[in-house]
Amino acid sequence: MRLILLGPPGAGKGTQADVLCQRYKMAHISTGDLLRQVIKDKIPVGQKAKSFMDRGELVPDEIVAAIIEEKLKDKDTSASFILDGYPRTRRQAEILDKTLRQLEIVLDLVLYFETAENTILKRLTGRRVCRKCGFNYHLVNIPPKKENICDRCGGELFQRDDDRQETIKKRIEVYNQQTKELIDYYDKEKLLKKVSGDLDVEPLFKELEKIFRSAGLT
Ligand code: AMP
Secondary structure, eight states: OEEEEEOOTTSSHHHHHHHHHHHHTOEEEEHHHHHHHHHHTTOHHHHHHHHHHHHTOOOOHHHHHHHHHHHHTSHHHHTSEEEESOOOSHHHHHHHHHHHHHTTOOOOEEEEEEOOHHHHHHHHHHEEEETTTOOEEETTTBOOSBTTBOTTTOOBEEOOGGGSHHHHHHHHHHIIIIITTHHHHHHHTTOEEEEETTSOHHHHHHHHHHHHHHTTOO
């Protein structure tokens, strides 16, 4: 399957992508994760990206588009993938369309996680991430077995700088101004399926499986 997950920050895209990738052996392409890795690896473009991310703004289209193009050129990845957090602007969507055409890759679905603002706020303020493997937890909804320790790899959990109250507000504003219009963009392409991002992990996963079955994808 080749999927795009669309929705505001805190909609549960990353969590569902993790579960789906495990279930269906797909590549999880998260621009946020890839950018955080570039920063961690001290690659020069990372410094530029970090300044935007810390403010809750979008990293310039050229930087993220180049990262995605490199990923999609890898045949193992392009066979079956989830794009999580990309595209986030109309320009990124247009660049992606062009890249997909050139590489002869056909998208199956765009899953839109419609999510209430109070769900977003609760999810983001409670989110904790493993420093080592990047797995996402939530203090209330998906707590680790041992406080501050990753169940999977024993790594230390931390709060992302951009998950703080002030930055969260900005990220929601940026989503409403720049990303929300992609719902219409993909609806016109007849690729969009809407699900409720307010659901917990398991029921939402079941909804997604239903959609895949009725689309003849599984
Ligand atoms: P995420 O992990 O998806 O919440 O992304 C964290 C931050 O990375 C965002 O707030 C942006 O600053 C940056 N980012 C991630 N994906 C993109 C994208 N497609 N375009 C521009 N910036 C992005």
